[in-house]
Amino acid sequence: MAASNPSVQTDLRPEVLVVGAGLAGLSVAWWLRGRARVRVVDMASQAGAEASSQNAGMLRRLGEDPYERTLAQRVHTLLSAPQAATFGDPMLSRQTGAVLALAHDPFHLHDAVSGLRARGIRLEALDRTRLAEVAPAMADAPVVRAWFVPDERVVDAGLLVSALMRDLRNTPGCSVTLDTRIDALDVHAGKVRGVRTSDATLAADRVVLAGGAWSRHLVEPHGVFRPLIPLRRTLVQVRGPRLGAHHPWCWIDDVGVYVRPEGEGWLISGCDEAIDAPSQLASGSRGPVGETERALALDKVVRWFPALADVRAVGGWTGLRTFAPDRRPVLGADPELRGLWWCAGLGGFGVTCGLAAGEAVAAWILGESVPFLRDPPAVSPGRSFFRRWPIRPAGDIARMRLVPVR
Structure with missing residues (x-):
């Protein structure tokens, strides 16, 4: 906990204070370590306790957005050919391969496929016979297009968080403070000078907001609107046939369903989305699986992965994606x-994308360019945003619903 004496705190203040100890915030701090004094603060009692611990761990480069693909490729490089000892642990990630498929629109990922091929990334277009060989779970799957990306990976997010934490705590001038709720930004004459907690003001030259859904509340009192909207998604653990020890994870993108081997079964999701209003959030956003969402995921698996039609649900959770x-x-x-x-x-x-996003922000703070992200305005907080935006309640892009941005 921070000292309560303001003069002592100012003397020892970090150059950069990061709000949020998930993958995004820890990555910013990790890339700044040794080049700036950094302090990470989070209201949770454990680092990486929110969105970073609620995902399926799939590192996907074949995505719709070109900036997502750029960041994903950088992360893939960091983890598959690590130059830093932090990422050299073979348990952090493993090569599994992935199949990305389309059920209706054969051109939905056309730009993404072209973009990856232009980067020299291996992709194989699959016919039905080859699809069943590469991914037995997709035998007889009624898809119109599929690609195999053999070098895709699965990341253990918990181990990655622990590795970043270990480096930060072993670096002089870096610290991580948990169980500390940030109540407000400390702003004077239009300049952020730190943050306020319930019992102290933490001063810093720069503040980085990396707290996901909680971040927008800190800027709105200052007349700044940054529409960050948390969507809740369901992941279901099922028991069923493994279909091989090295089965790739599989994602049918346009209808919104994926399956990933895990333990004695699979982790599946119907890619459902439900807005969870930020004002209603508190620390601890992981939730139970609802009956409707479980049924959606299982029904999609039966329809789109016939080889897994007999799986049965044994657990799961819901988490936020902002x-x-x-x-x-x-x-x-x-x-x-x-x-x-x-x-x-x-x-x-x-x-x-978290490691690369943190690298980019750290570089910009230090006044450096980012070779792999050449158009900063495209991801700037000050860019124009839609007044309405499409969400996918059932995960299907053909059944999107426009909602107002609030």
Whole structure:
């Protein structure tokens, strides 16, 4: 807990204070370590306790958005050919391969496929025979297009969080403070000078908001609107045939359903989305699986993965994925509040993009360019956002619903 003497706190203040100890916030701090004094603060009692611990761990490069793909490729490089000892642990991630498929629109991922091939990433277009060989779970799947990405990976987000934490705690000038709720930004004359907790003001030259759904509440009292909207998604654990020790994870993108081998069964999701109003959130956003959402996931598996039709649910959870209306990350300096930076809006691709998003924000704070992200305005917190945006309640892009941005 921070000292209560303001003069002592100012003397020892970090150059950068990061709000949020998930993958995004820890990544910013990790890339700054040794080059700036950094303090990470989170209201949870454990780092990575929110969205970072609620995902399926799939590192996906074949995504719809080009900026997501760029960040994902950087993370893939960091984990598959690690130059830092932190990422050298083979338990952090493993190569599994992935199959991305389409049920209705054969061109939905056309740009993504072209983009990956232009980068020299291996993809194989699959006919039905080859699809059943590569991914037995997709034998007789009624899809119109499928690709195999053999180098895709699964990441253990918990181990990655622990590795980042270990490095930060072993680096002089870096610290992580948990169980500390941030009540407000400390702003003077249009400049953010730190944050306020219930019993102290923590001073810093720069503040990075990396707290996902909780971040927007800190800026709204200052007349700044950054629409970060949390969507709740369901993941279901099922028992059923493993169909091979090295089965790739599989995602049918346009109808919204994925399956990933896990333990003695599979982790599945119907990719449902339900807005969970930020004002109703408190620490601890992991929730139970509802009957409707469980039924949606199981029904999709029966329809689109006939080989897994006999699986049975044995557990699961729901978690939050926070998006900007254009479903693109919010990264960089805030143009309306000097001294404020963002690393948020990573949605369902925190594992896929978090390390690279943190690297980009850290580089910009240090006044450096980011070779793999050449158009910072495209992810800027000050960019224009839609007044209405589409969500996918049942995970299907053909059944989207427009909702107002509030």
